[in-house]
Amino acid sequence: MRMRTGCLGIVAGVAIGFCFSVAGGELEAAFLKPPVHALPHVWWHWLGNNVTRDGITRDLEAMRDAGIGGATVFHIASHAGMQALSNSLADNVSYQNPAWWALMRHAAEEADRLGLELGMHNCPGFSVSGGPWITPEYAMQKVVWSETQVKGPALFSARLPQPKTALDFYRDIAVVAVPDGEPAAASVIDVTARAAADGTCTWQVPEGRWTLFRVGHTPTGARPRPAPEDVKNKSLEADKLSAEAMTIHLENVIPPLKRELGKRVGTSFAHLLLDSYEAGQQDWSPRFRAEFLARRGYDPVPWLPVLAGRKIGGGTLSARFKEDMALTVEELFTENHFALFNKWTRENKLALQIEPYGGPFNPFEAAAVADVPMVEFWGFPVPWTKEVGGFPGVAGAVGRALGRPVIATEAFTGMPTYAKWSESPKDFKNTGDASFARGINRMTLHHWVHQPFDPRFTPGMTMGWWGSHFGQVQTWHRPGKAFYRYLGRCQALLQRGEQVVDVLALECRPQASELDAVPASVFLRDLTVKDGRLVLPSGRSYALLRLPKRDAMSLPVARKVRELVANGATVCGPRPARACGLADYPAADTEVRRIAEEVWGPQAAGAKEHPFGKGRTVWGKSSEEALADLGIQPGVILMNNVSNRVLCSHREDHGVPYFFLANITGEPASVTASFRVAGRTPEFWDPETARREPACLWTERNGRTELRLTFEPNQSRFVVFRKTSAADGDRIVKVGVPGARQLEIVKAVYRAKDTGEEKDLTDIVRAQTGINSLRLHIDNSQLGGDPFPNRFKAFEITYVLDGKQTTRILNERQWLVLPKGFSEDPDVRVGRNAAGEAVARGARPGTLAALTRSGKLLTAEVPAPPPPLDASGDWQVKFAKGWGAPEEPVTFASLAPWNASPVPGIRYFSGTATYTKEVKVPEALLAKGLRVFLDLGDVRELAEVRVNARDLGTVWHAPYRVEVTDLLRAGDNRLEIKVTNTWANRMIGDAQEPEECVWGQPKKAWDRQKEKEYTGCGLSVLPGWLKAGEARPSKGRYTFCMWNYFTKESTLLDAGLIGPVRLVCEAEAVFVGPAR
Known part of the structure; x- marks a missing residue:
């Protein structure tokens, strides 16, 4: 945690109290009225060239009114790449053409007017960085090769086959001759000088069997995806290892932004995004050989056949060459892609948001570059995880360590098997809360799709079959504002101050938020020790450094560990056995082992720690155990x-x-x-x-x-x-x-299991015993330290409870809970x-x-409270007009789901219906000492509650219950409940009607049980009446949607106020002589 000094110089008690008071007041103010920067953000997808000025204004105004703080523009394919749409709403719009820039300017102006932060993904599609300005020469490159077998002694003269080539672009790297077996690198002969540009090689082959490798590089073929159709096949991913290629990309992104948006860049237009990496592998670039030689200290060319599966110098050395290749790729990726991006964005006062995972780069180094590190989580169960919600992971761990105030996430991303206009805020509560509890503090909702159509055609545009559907076209958009307010209040507190973490890790992947992490570059450059704690320039400090669980350690890292421990740090992790890669091999291995002998001490059976300098190393223990040895308890x-x-x-x-x-x-x-x-x-x-x-x-x-x-x-x-x-x-x-029960501690001891040595803890335990009760965690921090380090111990206690003497033996880290003065x-x-x-x-x-x-x-x-008062019968229900339900109020003699109604207009209804009822409340429910709750039972999906004309807000997840104690009166009481369901039933109802649109081929996706399920099809062509804004031909259809998730056979969902509705009482008993 950060060391604070802001209150020094004042009388300590007054100063501390004042600081607590000020901070507490600011905390409360943020909670009651979250600042704009603390509000949730959204990903705002523009689908194909279906973008309009009016739609932009409607979208942004709806965001502002809902409590959204910002939006990120993505311009992607019309069905997010799921299938093609043969026409578009705005035929004159194309990515970065004048009409497109006019729309982007309008969006920036409107966001500025409304007080919203705007940003955009850095290129067409949502992955990764490239565009139509990238030619094959500057595209991502990969190593390719051909093999020719030769035998000597003989003169070989022939054309070596050109390796497999993509996009008609290929450049040679080298031609090398490798003798059979597992030769040393010195036995590999570089014959590049004997090869012509067309691959013809003339070489006097020595004795034996040889393989000639013609090695070169060609584009990987990766393209930004899913880019709009008109630029899809013209765009390529930029070479991530080349500063020249990435500069070309950035020159086509940021200067045009500044030219078109002017002073808003760096103010209301505030960020660029690098979404999740989905561009595949890259392992070469034009300058890669020179960079490798400068960084690793040897030429990679003799080792390149290792990439083709040959072993040079044996399997161990070949593997270490691959380590050096991977490290060089990672370093160039960080410097020429992420860091160069960051340099450009910072120079232009833009924040860089990065989802730093999934590619051939070091995610810790990538996260360290981000101004706003991001992760993602899915709103529903998905086949690849059993966890609820998201983990901040590497992005959060590094972001916290470097003092980034916001750890964001792409939130509630939807699979088509679950999120198909059938989702509502209740489905997001637990996944969102789990993510907050693990360290995330900004939800960026996936997604809020741009709606270009006339509002009559609802719900309108979708992101293909992907995403959870937020936005003004949702049935529950208005009552769902309660959900957005909830997110804002949580984030207002979670973005203040800092998360308390006791452990810093060097490139260890955290499972939740139990540790912060730094990449090797930050570790080597910035980490120091002060008063036994590890300190970063961000002000964060830690009691313990955790090392990754591997036997290899780079020599610079080993030297740094020795320095930190010598200066007083406690380091937890395994002893290194070797250096990484082939740089300075084998001398680097020798020095790493020498450092290990110093810092970890001589290897000895059973040893788990070793003092060195002012600090110590610990191994074979968890972080929790190591912290306990330091006397630090969990937060x-x-x-x-x-x-x-x-x-x-x-x-x-x-x-x-x-x-x-x-x-x-x-x-x-x-x-x-x-x-x-x-x-x-x-x-x-x-x-x-x-x-x-x-x-x-x-x-x-x-x-x-x-x-x-x-x-x-x-x-x-x-x-x-x-x-x-x-x-x-x-x-x-x-x-x-x-x-009352009487408890007396007779004796307590800590005993070493191997020798039987004891330490008397009787006085320590007696001091911790409460009023005839004891709750004790058996660990060193609560028992006066560790009397027998690195040895298994037992805790033995003898006590008398109600006159009966008992002896119990417990192991370390168990809990001892003895009965209290009365049963709780x-x-x-x-x-x-x-x-x-x-x-x-x-x-x-x-x-x-x-x-x-x-x-x-x-x-x-x-007292015993009165029984619940049932209010489930005789409700008057008024359905919203225009969606097929009866226009006059309908009486529900008993509550039932709408989808069970014999009336088609109710059975297929989607939207809001208002339930009203008069309830007679007896005097008994109003007695002093009772609290009364209106319990709605089952609700699908949200309910806005009014009692006697008093607005009680929206309940949007179970339990659907509000307190009404002070609102009820004896006699008649008016209940009014507005219930909103999802779009699913109306869409299924519309599927009963004759088709009026042309659809693509049906598609299926895996659900969590790994079974395929029908998940719909996309519109093939926008109908003429839609483009013209005219009335639709069908009189029996009420919805229009670009993706059809349902058929006429699809199962209807429960909808409406299902109940039972009851007034439920809870007794409130006053203690005699209340404590003050």
Whole structure:
């Protein structure tokens, strides 16, 4: 974490309190009104040449009104490359022609007017970097070869076959002769000088069998994809290893932007994007041989047959040559592609967003170049992952280490088997929360497709069959603003301060957000040690350095590790056995092994650490174990976290620690959370409602704050520690069923398992024992350090509980939980009522006890709440006009899904319907000490709730429930619920009608069970009536969509208010003599 010094020079207590107060106030202000930069972004796809000025304005205004902060323009093929569209809406528009630039200028002007950030992908398509200005000479190159067998002694004179050539472009690299077997590199003969330009080679062959390799390079054939049809076959991917080629590309991107958009470049037009790399491999470039020689110190030419499968110098040396090849490609890729891009963007005040993975480059180095590192995750289960949501991975780990405030993600990307106008915000809650909890702090929604058509033709344009569908054409766009607000509130907090991480890794791939990472270049150049901590120029500092799990280490890295450990660092990782590659071989291996002997010490059985200089090395241990040895506890420990339902992210802003916790399942969850915070009052901040309230039930143990947290299905919250707990008084620390039990600690020892040596811990454990209770994690940080390093230990405790003596033995890292002074009730929640009294909520009827910090016992009598009041019958339902449903209100005698209706207009309805009902509420439900909730049961998909004309907002995921305690009155109460479903049913209904469009061939895709499923077909030609904006021929169709996901046989989806709808009461019992 970062070392802060901003409050020095003032009286310590006042200064710290002031800083906490200011930071806490700024945190709250951002939470209540997220700044624009904290709002979610979208990827704004322009499909083919179907772009209009009016459509641009409608799109951007809808984004602004929904709470979107920015958009990235992609100009891609008309069906995202899935199939071709034979015509377009705007025949005069082509990528970067004058009409296109006029549209881009309009978009920039409108974004500026609306206060939105605009940017674009750097080239046509969504991968990677190139265009029609790249010729084969400057395209991505690969090594190719032909082989000719010869035997000597003899004079050979013949034309060597030209290797396989692409795009009619080929250049020779060398001609080499390799004797049979596994010859040394010195035995490989370069005969390039004996070969003519046409490949004719004249050479006196020595004794034996030889293979002549004619080695050259040719374009890989990679093209930006999926580029608009009119530039698709004219465009090539630029050579990523060539500064000259990449300069040609950048000259065709950034200067035209500046010329056309003027002063908006670097202001409202603020970023360029390099989307996920999908251009394949590249292993050569015109200057590659010279670069390799300068960087690796030897000529690669004698080794090139290794790329054809030959072994030079044996398998080990051949593999090490491949290491050098890969490293050279990675370095050139970073310098001439990513870093050159960054140089151009920074000079023009543009941020560079990069998804740094998937290519023949070092993702750590690529992430270090990004101003906004990005990842991606899918909104639904996909065959290649079982995880919910996304991981910040390398991008997040490197971005955090280098102080990047935003770790973004391409969010909720949809597979056609799941996202087919059938998705809604409830489907995104858990995946989004999991991504937030793992360290992501900006959602960039995939996608918000540009809608060029007359709004009558809805939902209109799609990105082929890809993506989750956001935008003003969604049925739920208006009520879905609650979802966008939720994202904005989460991001407002998650973009402040910094994530707390104790471990820095050298090019280790993190599984979540447990460590930061740096590439070798940053490691070698910037990492220092101060007071035993590893420090980066960003201000981030760490207790531990984690090395990758491999036996090879470059000599510069080995020297740097020795320097860091000598200066006081703790380094965790395996001893290196050799250097990397063939550079300075074998001398480099010798020096690496010598450094290993110094820093890791002599190899000895069972050894797991070694002191060197002011620091030490550790191996054979996890990061958690190594941190525990340093006395550093986890930032948060979640106990009883069944199936890891609850995830957590730990952040700090100017000394104010706070945590985002999320239940990522559709089931209730309960955990006991232990936070590495002391002397502060925890507060609960709800990002859905913006409600903030202090916790009323928690304890402090061993410098940590412990509280039990209960979660509804799909619930998330922030736990914020912005205020000191000095004024909390004699607060409640435990709640449960009365019945005192007596606990006495007789003896506690730590014992080495191999020798039986003991350390007495009785006094330490007694000091940690609460009021007749003990919760103890068996680790060195809680038990006074490690008395027997690098040895297995057992913890033995003898105690008396209720007069009965018991002895227990536990291993390291287990939990010991002994009974409390009374049995805790796992369901009860403690809060304060409107009068400020301490109350119990959710408790079972009967007597409830509370224990205060001073040991005072309080009681509360919990009454049995009245039974739920059913409100499922006799609803008046008014369907929105224009979508085929009856125009007059319809009575639902009992609630049922719309798709079960015998009326076709209801069965196939998509959109919003308003349910109204008068409910008689008895006095019993209004009694003091009751909270009343309107529980809607099952809703498909979103519900906007009003009670007695009071707007209660939108519920968009289960449980569909709102509190109505203060809104009800005895007698009649009016309920009004607007329910919105998805487009799927109306589209299936339209499929029952005669066809009016021409469609392409049906396509199928894999679902998670790896079974193929029909996922539709794209429009082959835009109909004339659509282009002209005229009425459509069909009178029975209501939707128009560029991709048809459904047939007349497709299964209808549940829709509407399904219920049961009930008024449900919860007792709220006041503790006698409430703690203050």
